[in-house]
Amino acid sequence: MRTVMTSRSPVRLKKKLLDQRQTELWFTIVPPPHIRSDVSVLRDDIHYLMGHGFEGQRSMPLVSLFRYTGEYGHDLMDLVENRAKKWEPFNVFLKDFGYSVQGDRRSIYIDLVNRYAITELVEHLTGFSENIWPVLPLARNLSSGDFLKCWPYLKALNYGNQHFPCTEITIFKKENGKWIKERIISLGAE
Numbered sequence: 472m473r474t475v476m477t478s479r480s481p482v483r484l485k486k487k488l489l490d491q492r493q494t495e496l497w498f499t500i501v502p503p504p505h506i507r508s509d510v511s512v513l514r515d516d517i518h519y520l521m522g523h524g525f526e527g528q529r530s531m532p533l534v535s536l537f538r539y540t541g542e543y544g545h546d547l548m549d550l551v552e553n554r555a556k557k558w559e560p561f562n563v564f565l566k567d568f569g570y571s572v573q574g575d576r577r578s579i580y581i582d583l584v585n586r587y588a589i590t591e592l593v594e595h596l597t598g599f600s601e602n603i604w605p606v607l608p609l610a611r612n613l614s615s616g617d618f619l620k621c622w623p624y625l626k627a628l629n630y631g632n633q634h635f636p637c638t639e640i641t642i643f644k645k646e647n648g649k650w651i652k653e654r655i656i657s658l659g660a661e
Contacts, residue, residue, distance in 0.1 A: 494544030495645035496653065498551065498596070500534040500563065500589070502607065503635050507532045510581070510609065513625070517579070517610050520621040527611040534563070534583070534605050536593050536640065548642060548654055551596050555640060556660045558595055561588050565607065565633040568625045570618070577618035579625060580606035589637075596640075 502510075510532035518524060539547055564584035571578050583589065589605040610621070637658065644653035 493540060493542055496539045496544050496547065497643040497645070497650060498536040498538070499641050499643065500536065500637050500639075501641045502532055502534070502563070506565070506607075506633065506635050509630075509633070510607065513581075513609055516624065517621045520624055521613075521617045522620075525610050525613060525617065527608055530608075532607060533641070534589065534607055535603075536589070536605070537597060537603065544644070548656075551640070551642075552654075552656045554596050555656045555658050558592060559659045560636055560638040561585075561592075561658075562634045563589070563637050565635075566631045568609070568628070568630065569606065570622065571604075573612070575615060576612045577615065577622075578611045578613065579609045579618070579622065581609060581630065582606060592637075 501507075514528050518528060541547075562585075565581050566584045567582050569580055569582045571580070583605055586605045590603055593603060594600050609625075613621075639658060640656045641652060642654045642656065643650040645651075
């Protein structure tokens, strides 16, 4: 009797099965339509000032809470939902713009006045004191030249007194390379 070796070794099959069980989730706060509209207009302004498109131009405006990759995604969503029921809704206040630097690239965002409310929510939901800096992104990974074309305009704008109630958390799941809305969890539903 002869043993035939194939490219599908038991180790490869086990890894493939584990990879299939891996779930990638993104826990977020999605602003209401009037804030999403503001973001869309601001992104159009940035596009006009730079003269070309940019990373994140057409992405959904949202505040990122945290991401998870693992095989216990469903259990984590249930845990977060149970903890979210015990957290009261709150207002998210937006004011002006900021930017971050990653090497020679710049990212521009709408600043959050009360980010501590969001960091406390993340700590309550996960049990961990995450090192997060919640913002509402406008443009990501701009070259320094593109950044200098649009930053003076944004810096001079007075974007303030904007707020929205945070009453829910939206969870996205990555499927086939795209983020699909998986679940919406209400805050304070208990």
